[in-house]
Amino acid sequence: MEKYIKILKSNGLKITPKRKEIINFFIEKDRYATVEEVWNNLKLKFKKIGLPTVYRNLEKFSEIGILTEIRTRDNKAYYGLCNAENPKSHHHHIICVKCHKVRCIDFCNFNEITEKIEKESGFKILNHFLQIKGICSDCLQLNEKNKSFI
Amino acid sequence: MEKYIKILKSNGLKITPKRKEIINFFIEKDRYATVEEVWNNLKLKFKKIGLPTVYRNLEKFSEIGILTEIRTRDNKAYYGLCNAENPKSHHHHIICVKCHKVRCIDFCNFNEITEKIEKESGFKILNHFLQIKGICSDCLQLNEKNKSFI
DNA sequence: ATCATTGCAAAGTTTTTGCACCTGC
DNA sequence: GCAGGTGCAAAAACTTTGCAATGAT
Numbered sequence: 001m002e003k004y005i006k007i008l009k010s011n012g013l014k015i016t017p018k019r020k021e022i023i024n025f026f027i028e029k030d031r032y033a034t035v036e037e038v039w040n041n042l043k044l045k046f047k048k049i050g051l052p053t054v055y056r057n058l059e060k061f062s063e064i065g066i067l068t069e070i071r072t073r074d075n076k077a078y079y080g081l082c083n084a085e086n087p088k089s090h091h092h093h094i095i096c097v098k099c100h101k102v103r104c105i106d107f108c109n110f111n112e113i114t115e116k117i118e119k120e121s122g123f124k125i126l127n128h129f130l131q132i133k134g135i136c137s138d139c140l141q142l143n144e145k146n147k148s149f150i
Numbered sequence: 151m152e153k154y155i156k157i158l159k160s161n162g163l164k165i166t167p168k169r170k171e172i173i174n175f176f177i178e179k180d181r182y183a184t185v186e187e188v189w190n191n192l193k194l195k196f197k198k199i200g201l202p203t204v205y206r207n208l209e210k211f212s213e214i215g216i217l218t219e220i221r222t223r224d225n226k227a228y229y230g231l232c233n234a235e236n237p238k239s240h241h242h243h244i245i246c247v248k249c250h251k252v253r254c255i256d257f258c259n260f261n262e263i264t265e266k267i268e269k270e271s272g273f274k275i276l277n278h279f280l281q282i283k284g285i286c287s288d289c290l291q292l293n294e295k296n297k298s299f300i
Numbered sequence: 301a302t303c304a305t306t307g308c309a310a311a312g313t314t315t316t317t318g319c320a321c322c323t324g325c
Numbered sequence: 326g327c328a329g330g331t332g333c334a335a336a337a338a339c340t341t342t343g344c345a346a347t348g349a350t
Contacts, residue, residue, distance in 0.1 A: 016304095035340085036339090050306065051340090052307075055339095057305095075221070096273065097276060108263075112259060121253045129281045129283075131278065132278040136271075202315085226314070
């Protein structure tokens with residue numbers, strides 16, 4: 001938690017109860033969630049909490065590297081805690097298709113084929129984004145029915 | 151073109167003038183486009199053409215492997231011709247950030263790190279999605295200002 | 301005290317749905 | 326002829342914006 005507070009401060013953002021609760025939500029859930037899910041959680045803890053507040057904060061958190069944002073086929077934004085050592089360093093994510101839990105994958109072998117792709121396609125590569133889906137160990141054990149959201 | 155007609159037929163879809171024009175549009179443009187862009191093009195060729203028709207067809211084409219669908223930060227769906235040898239085979243895409251041209255990358259070295267990721271994360275990997283962005287040879291030569299849409 | 305943050309209401313955008321009519325096969 | 330395709334209107338779903346009030350530092 002302190003880690004994220006520091007990031008907020010170092011980016012000139014104020015520490016508000018709602019912001020702390022949003023971060024808390026992601027720390028506890030430890031998975032990707034929709035804006036609405038975050039809002040529903042906040043409504044349990046605060047009498048007054050507007051949906052725009054949630055949108056605005058999730059977007060900001062995403063900008064400063066606390067959260068990662070993913071758009072999916074169902075036209076919703078999903079956010080998840082960026083649990084890499086250095087949030088802004090190069091890494092990818094694996095998402096559980098059952099519980100939406102997300103883990104950062106801190107290594108990547110894309111560079112090995114960069115040159116080959118550039119040669120074959122004629123493109124100058126700027127960046128890449130890899131999204132891995134799977135089932136986490138918790139859900140593998142539960143052996144429940146597979147519901148794919150992401 | 152015949153290639154795509156075949157795919158339509160083999161999936162039990164009828165060949166209509168609008169569908170042919172949609173495919174034609176993507177063959178000529180050779181890049182990702184928004185639903186609205188496709189619609190604007192169709193409006194030039196048909197007196198009556200509804201936006202829902204475009205949505206419905208792009209979605210279907212995506213299901214049968216003619217088009218690839220990408221969701222971006224601007225909350226729009228982008229579609230592009232799936233120009234891999236076998237549209238449904240495993241491959242990835244590189245997208246030009248300037249002109250949105252898209253090329254299929256027919257090789258992938260992800261499998262090499264599958265086991266490592268599974269061991270470290272505890273996840274059972276189901277699939278992965280890689281999106282590469284770059285500048286195509288045409289745009290590199292033009293040396294225009296870099297506008298990033300995707 | 302100051303400026304970021306928030307709540308509320310409203311609007312904006314993209315996408316989907318229902319249904320009657322049309323059309324390819 | 327019949328199932329699938331289309332147009333239109335409407336609604337749904339998600340997200341953003343403006344502004345006044347509130348709150349963190």
